[in-house]
Amino acid sequence: MPKTSQLNLLSKRNLRSNNLFDYINIVFLCVFGLLILYPFYNSILVSFTPESTYVKTPFMLYPKAFTLGSYYLVFRFKVIYTGYAVTLFVTVVGVLYNMLLTVLMAYCFNQSFPLKRFLFFIVLFTMFFSGGLIPYYLLIKDLGLIDTLFSMILPTGISITYMTVMRKYFAAIPLELEESAKLDGASDVTILFRIILPIASPMIVTFMLYYGVERWNEWWNGMLFIKSPFKQPLQLVLRSIIQSTANEMSSSVAQANLIPFTDGVKMASVVVTMVPIMAVYPFLQKYFVQGLAIGAVKG
Amino acid sequence: MSRQAIAHIGIKSRLREFGSSVVRRRHIYFMLLPSIAFFVIFRYIPIYGIQLAFKKYAVNLGITGSPFVGFANFKMLFVDTDFWVAVRNTLIIAFLQIIAFFPFTVMLALLINELQQRRLKRFLQTLFTFPHFLSWVIVAGIVLNIMGQTGAINNLLAVLGLNRVQFLTDQSIFRQFLVGTLIWKEAGWSCILYLAAITAIDPALYEAAIIDGANRWHRMVNVTWPGIQMIVVVTLILRVGYIMDAGFEQIFNIYNPTVYPVADIIDTYIYRISFQRTANFGVSTAVGLFKGLTNCVLLVFTDFICKRVSGTGIA
Numbered sequence: 001m002p003k004t005s006q007l008n009l010l011s012k013r014n015l016r017s018n019n020l021f022d023y024i025n026i027v028f029l030c031v032f033g034l035l036i037l038y039p040f041y042n043s044i045l046v047s048f049t050p051e052s053t054y055v056k057t058p059f060m061l062y063p064k065a066f067t068l069g070s071y072y073l074v075f076r077f078k079v080i081y082t083g084y085a086v087t088l089f090v091t092v093v094g095v096l097y098n099m100l101l102t103v104l105m106a107y108c109f110n111q112s113f114p115l116k117r118f119l120f121f122i123v124l125f126t127m128f129f130s131g132g133l134i135p136y137y138l139l140i141k142d143l144g145l146i147d148t149l150f151s152m153i154l155p156t157g158i159s160i161t162y163m164t165v166m167r168k169y170f171a172a173i174p175l176e177l178e179e180s181a182k183l184d185g186a187s188d189v190t191i192l193f194r195i196i197l198p199i200a201s202p203m204i205v206t207f208m209l210y211y212g213v214e215r216w217n218e219w220w221n222g223m224l225f226i227k228s229p230f231k232q233p234l235q236l237v238l239r240s241i242i243q244s245t246a247n248e249m250s251s252s253v254a255q256a257n258l259i260p261f262t263d264g265v266k267m268a269s270v271v272v273t274m275v276p277i278m279a280v281y282p283f284l285q286k287y288f289v290q291g292l293a294i295g296a297v298k299g
Numbered sequence: 300m301s302r303q304a305i306a307h308i309g310i311k312s313r314l315r316e317f318g319s320s321v322v323r324r325r326h327i328y329f330m331l332l333p334s335i336a337f338f339v340i341f342r343y344i345p346i347y348g349i350q351l352a353f354k355k356y357a358v359n360l361g362i363t364g365s366p367f368v369g370f371a372n373f374k375m376l377f378v379d380t381d382f383w384v385a386v387r388n389t390l391i392i393a394f395l396q397i398i399a400f401f402p403f404t405v406m407l408a409l410l411i412n413e414l415q416q417r418r419l420k421r422f423l424q425t426l427f428t429f430p431h432f433l434s435w436v437i438v439a440g441i442v443l444n445i446m447g448q449t450g451a452i453n454n455l456l457a458v459l460g461l462n463r464v465q466f467l468t469d470q471s472i473f474r475q476f477l478v479g480t481l482i483w484k485e486a487g488w489s490c491i492l493y494l495a496a497i498t499a500i501d502p503a504l505y506e507a508a509i510i511d512g513a514n515r516w517h518r519m520v521n522v523t524w525p526g527i528q529m530i531v532v533v534t535l536i537l538r539v540g541y542i543m544d545a546g547f548e549q550i551f552n553i554y555n556p557t558v559y560p561v562a563d564i565i566d567t568y569i570y571r572i573s574f575q576r577t578a579n580f581g582v583s584t585a586v587g588l589f590k591g592l593t594n595c596v597l598l599v600f601t602d603f604i605c606k607r608v609s610g611t612g613i614a
Contacts, residue, residue: 028410042445134584134587220548
């Protein structure tokens with residue numbers, strides 16, 4: 001017992017004697033935190049500010065005037081609604097597709113079967129070498145996927161990194177569970193869906209979130225393959241709003257007889273795109289961090 | 300019986316054994332079929348399409364039917380100064396990331412770990428990791444606004460009596476600006492890896508250090524840092540393996556023609572030459588092959604080194 005009390009004493013004294021380091025550390029990290037926070041705050045502020053106020057005081061710490069004008073314009077863009085619908089579809093269907101392929105693969109590569117090493121090599125090789133943009137583009141074209149929503153779903157199937165982490169997680173589940181199920185005559189499919197997945201559900205949620213965020217942020221395949229404006233995903237719609245000039249923007253809302261406040265409209269559309277992730281993230285942060293942590297410790 | 304005949308029987312019985320175990324494990328193959336089909340279709344068919352790098356692409360003839368032109372595409376490519384500019388920019392930007400972004404993330408992890416206030420620690424970590432989950436499209440939108448000529452940062456500089464800085468168009472600082480935005484978006488996320496490694500350090504080491512009279516700084520330098528050294532080295536080696544990637548999504552969304560000479564990287568170059576009006580798919584594929592091969596050699600090499608250093612490779 002004396003030993004532990006001595007230890008506590010030591011560490012307490014130690015804590016107090018290092019105030020300077022603590023203060024500098026806290027100040028530094030809080031400044032970095034502010035640097036991260038302010039751009040978000042600024043964007044939200046700009047989106048609610050009328051142009052006249054913005055021109056006079058563009059560096060704002062608090063709102064000096066308030067308007068919903070920018071949002072009014074953003075919600076006049078039809079592509080915002082179709083973009084939301086497309087992205088929701090791509091996210092839901094895409095994540096199911098991702099999870100099905102990834103879970104099946106992670107489970108199978110924990111089993112032993114003929115040709116396993118060869119098949120695993122085939123998969124791993126794609127991490128080292130890929131065909132590049134043009135052959136990829138021509139493949140999607142030959143498959144007839146140009147200008148279909150499936151061009152944004154099918155080509156991104158399995159993240160090998162996620163699959164490897166998942167596989168390690170499955171491998172840590174006691175073998176006895178599987179073996180007793182096999183004695184009862186359960187097939188591999190039953191074992192995976194009835195035994196492994198329920199045990200691994202926190203990990204499943206984590207990877208659904210990872211895939212989900214990637215799908216929500218999808219714009220690249222959309223830019224390559226989608227031609228019709230109303231099939232564009234939300235991020236691509238946002239991209240064209242951000243890259244558009246004041247003139248382009250006025251002409252797209254000309255019928256409203258309004259001269260748009262370009263920066264305000266841009267920031268309002270950033271906020272509209274960002275809100276779902278902002279709303280979900282703080283509550284699910286535990287799951288978001290967990291996947292990487294498991295990968296790091298086991299990997 | 301001759302030796303050959305015995306060997307023949309051996310092969311036959313092994314084949315039969317192989318066949319019966321395939322049949323026995325048929326469920327596994329059914330379950331693997333969709334995943335393997337995915338890799339074959341979406342990863343291997345494009346690799347087959349690389350032959351286009353040695354062909355002159357004609358839309359009506361397709362990849363296999365287009366005429367063979369040898370190394371003509373590469374010859375055209377290697378005399379294009381824009382290509383060499385892109386290669387140089389890729390290496391410079393990746394190098395800047397390695398010397399600035401990388402040490403910053405390690406330092407950030409060490410400092411976050413030293414925070415004693417649990418609630419503040421959790422709040423800051425949540426804040427630091429958040430930008431990672433936004434797309435570069437959103438981040439570019441925010442950055443282009445706040446760092447622009449009339450954006451908040453420049454107005455703050457003006458209020459303070461300083462000169463405005465053309466972050467978005469000044470060639471001399473654009474690359475540093477890119478690394479800065481990368482730190483803003485990704486540093487908090489990248490350091491989670493090190494924070495996880497720190498939690499795996501044996502607490503007995505800290506106790507021993509305290510008994511020896513080590514203060515917090517000493518402990519950070521002599522216990523925490525050696526504890527994560529290995530994973531830091533591995534991450535660094537892997538980053539070098541991907542040196543041909545300087546961040547397409549980031550640069551493509553933030554850059555503009557004014558800064559092409561310093562910010563056009565291989566991936567943005569490929570995109571631009573592929574989808575301009577006078578596109579030559581053969582040359583574009585050749586750039587892709589050039590990048591792919593360089594990448595592959597680097598990755599095999601770094602994977603090998605990683606396995607020697609730590610026992611785990613890229614996957």
